[in-house]
Amino acid sequence: MIAQPFVSPDDIRASFCTALSNMYKEEVPLYGDLVELVNDVNKEIKKIKPDLWEIGDRLNVERHGAIRLGTLEELKIISRLFKQMGMFPIGYYDLTKLGIPIHSTAFRPKNNNSLEKNPFRIFTSLLRIDLIKKKNFKLFKEINEILLKRNFFFNNPIILKLIEKSENQGGLILEDSIELINFSLEIFKWHEKSLISKKKYDELKKFHPLLADIVGFKGPHINHLTPRTLDIDSVQRLMSERGIPPKKVIEGPPIRECPILLRQTSFQALTEPIIFSGDCEGETSQGSHRARFGEIESRGAALTREGHALYQSLMKKAGSFTPTDNNLIWQSKLSKIFQPFPDNWEDIRKANLAYFKYTLTSSYEKGTIQSEYSLDQLIKQGKVKYIPIVYEDFLPASAAGIFQSNLGEHSEETIKEEDLNAREEMELSLGHKIQDYFELYEEIQNDSLREIQRLTGCRV
Ligand code: OOG
Ligand code: NI
Structure with a gap:
């Protein structure tokens, strides 16, 4: 009998991404409408600006999704699952500094080939349960008990068996990979039945709405998916026209000739009916919950550490969006503030603000240049x-x-606390360090320079 080959993790990720997208469009039809709008705008832009450098860049697949987890144990299982799909934790984001009791990483493909095959990644947040312990010990204990109960769901024996099988064999055959994807969908699907009573839900929500979203449900429902658009400003404008309620403002840098980093917007999370468990066995009660939305993004150049520092100092100068602003006012304010950030690629490159990939042009002929030429x-x-x-x-x-735009109002004071051990704790649960993304971009840039050096003999 011929042994069946293993499916590559990149292919598993691509199938998972498609399956997740189909599930989410069915669960949240408004998300399907958003994808349609994005496709229409992208088509139009391709007609008007066929030379746009972003066009070739894997436009028609979702770029990312997001989940929120409750415990380090959950993170551990999720990281083992994502590894089988070629997604690794890259980047550490401490959101406690911004008043949200979570820290996050993004599970994503690491190298260019994998990104080319399918760029899908999952922004994964973990509740900083230690912060609740400090503020309300009774609630902390209750949360732990509830989260312990849902262990069974995460430790689903079939998923665990498949993960172990893949780890032991070094991969999965097609049949197993399909089963892995199907069971993953079970983890990330929506549950309209809450694990807790309405009273408990309200208590958690009062402390912080994220607590209710994470602790109140059986599993980490995917809370949004995000396709890529070539013109985020148009999509933002057209959303209302198509009955999709937009977030007030586009996040990130302003529109520029040379796009940098990431610009994002979304539609406001839906209010969805929930069935809460009652205080007594067998009883239930009705209520609602806001968590799920659709998002879009437009990506630009990866910035170096210097570039990031400049970006951050300019954003700081801009301050924060206020309810009296509207998106257009905010964008024009940002554009003015961003004038010190060069807006042509050569200046950006010379100032070492972004990372670039270098290649020889067709006019290069071996032996026609002097080896002392600089880059x-x-x-x-x-x-x-x-x-x-x-x-x-x-x-x-x-x-x-x-x-913030999807959580709605909450009355308790926000939590702003750094804990130097939090990152290490997360890394302990992952079993290794979280990779720094600057290193990855530097590697791509340096590889391309080494290749130039090898081919030309110039020390670039
Ligand atoms: C994650 C929000 C962050 C992004 O694109 O920056 C995010 C969440 O709401 O769980 O996805
Ligand atoms: Ni997102």
């Missing part, structure tokens, strides 16, 4: 060209903006 000379002579490397990660302040 700048090679570029000037048209022998080397470069393109920006796309930013594949997230922005904590934008993420906080997305969270």
Whole structure:
């Protein structure tokens, strides 16, 4: 009998992404409407600007989704599951600094080949349960008990068996990979029945709405998916026209000739009916919950540490969006504030603000250049060209903006606390360090420079 080959993790991720997208469109039809709008706008832009550098970049697949977890044990299982799909924790985002009691990482493909095959990633947040312990010990204990109960769901024997099988064998055959995807959907689907009573839900929500969303349900429902758009400003404007209630403001940098980092917007989370368990056995009560939304993103160049620092200082200067602003006012304010950030690729490159991938042009001929040429000379002579490397990660302040706009009002004071051990705790549960994304971009840039050096003999 011929042994069946293993399916590559990239292919498992691609199938998982499609399956998740289909499930979410069915669960949240408004998300399907948003995808349609994004496709229409993208088609239009491709007609008007066929040379846009972003066009070739895997436009028609969802770029990311997000889940929220309750415990380190849950994170551990989820990380083992995502690993089988070629997604690894990259980047650490501490949102407690921004008043949200969570910290996050993004599980994503690491290298260019995998990103090319399918760029899907999942922004994964973990509740900072230690912060609740400090403020309300009784509630902390109750939360722990509830989360313990849902262990069974996470420790689903079939999923665990498949993960172990994949870890032991070094992969899964097609049949097993299909089963893995189907069971993953079970984890991330919506449950309209809450694990807790309405009274408990209200108590958690009062402390922080995220607590109710994480602790109140059987599993970590996918709370949004995010396709990529070529014109986020148009989608933001057109959302209302198509009956999709937009978030007030686009997060991230303003519109620019040379797009940088990440711009995002979403529609407001839906209010959905929930059946709460009653205080007595067998009883239930009705209520509602807001969690799920649809988001869009537009990505630009990955910035170096210097570039990020400049970005952050300019955003700080802009302050925060206030209810009296509207998106257009905010965007024009940002555009003015961003004037010190160069807006042509050559200036950005020379100031070492972004990462680039370098290649030889067709006018390069072996043996026709002197080996002492610098990179700048090679570029000037048209022998080397470069393109920006796309930013594949997230922005904590934008993420906080997305969270806040979907959580609604809450009365308790916000939690602002840093804990140096929190990252280490997360890494302990993952079994290794969370990779720094700057290193990954630097690697791509350096690989391309090494190749230029090898081919030309110039020390670039
Ligand atoms: C995650 C919000 C952050 C993004 O794109 O920045 C996020 C959440 O709401 O759970 O997805
Ligand atoms: Ni998102």
